[in-house]
Amino acid sequence: METTVELLKEHSLKVTPQRLKIIAMLEKHGHLTIDELYRLMLQEFPNVSLATIYKNINQMAETRLIQEVKIPGGKSVYEIVKEPHLHMVCDRCHKVEDIIIGTDKIIKEAETASGYQIQESFITLRGICPDCQKG
Amino acid sequence: METTVELLKEHSLKVTPQRLKIIAMLEKHGHLTIDELYRLMLQEFPNVSLATIYKNINQMAETRLIQEVKIPGGKSVYEIVKEPHLHMVCDRCHKVEDIIIGTDKIIKEAETASGYQIQESFITLRGICPDCQKG
C-alpha cells in the first residue's frame, strides 16, 4: 500500500502537513466539497487559510492526484484519483458514492453513434440510496 | 410543434421578450453558457441586465423548462429539456453535442451494483469530435 508521502512525491508536490491532512480527509470521507475540506481542516489547523485549500486542490487536480466531480444540482466534490468509476448521488441524504461497473459498452455505443474518439467518461446517477429507501 | 409562447405558459412563466429570446438562442445553439447567453442577448436588448439572465435561467431550471449541464473542466451550459440523452464534449473545439442512445442497461447494472433506485442519469463523454479528427 502506497503511503500518502509517496503519493505526494510521485506527483512532484512537497510534503506539507496541510497536504497530508487534505489527502487524509479525502481518504476518510471519500468525497468532500471545498467548504467541507476547509471546515475539517480548521479543526486541526486553526490558522489555515482558505486560499491554501484552493491552491492545493488546484495543484493536486493539475497533477491528477485528485479530481473534481461536478454534482448535478450541487457543489463540486473532490476525490482521490483511483480507477475509473461512476458516481451515485442520493436525493435524500445527498451522499456521494462510487460504484465500479464496466462502461465499455456504453462508450462503444456512444463512439459508434457520435463518431467521437472518446477519452474519458463522467457518469453520475441520481436516486435513492439503500439506507434512505428503508428509513 | 409547440410554440415558444406555449412552452412558457405551460411552465407558468410570463411571456416576455427576454424569455422568448433566451429560448430562441438555446433552440438555435443547443448549449450556451451564462456568458454566451448574455452576450447574444445584448445584441438585441442592449439594456438587458445580467441579473435578468440569471433570474430567468434559474426560474426556467426550477420549472424544468431548461436544464443545467455541468461540463467537466469547463463552465456549465444550459439546454432546453428534451428527451434524455448523453453529452459529448470535444477536447479540441470544446463544442457540446447531444447523442441519444439507450441508457437502460448501464442504469440497470448500476442499480444492481449499488442498491439505489435511480431516478436520472447524467452522462458526459470527453473526446475528439469527427470534425477535429479530420482537421
Add this chain to the structure above:
DNA sequence: TCACTAAAAGATAAATTTTTTCCTTAAATT
C-alpha cells in the same frame, strides 16, 4: 547538521460570479 533555494502557507486584497434589493415597467386577469 547547516545553510541555501524554492516552494508553500497565511493574510489580505482583488477579481469573478451569483444573488438580492429596490424601483420601474410590463404582462396577465377581470
Add this chain to the structure above:
DNA sequence: AATTTAAGGAAAAAATTTATCTTTTAGTGA
C-alpha cells in the same frame, strides 16, 4: 381600461475563486 402580479433593469451585496505579498517551511547538497 383598471388592477394585480410578476418581470426587468440598475445597483449593491454576497459568495466564490484567484492573485499578491510576506513569512515560514520543506527539500537539497555541501
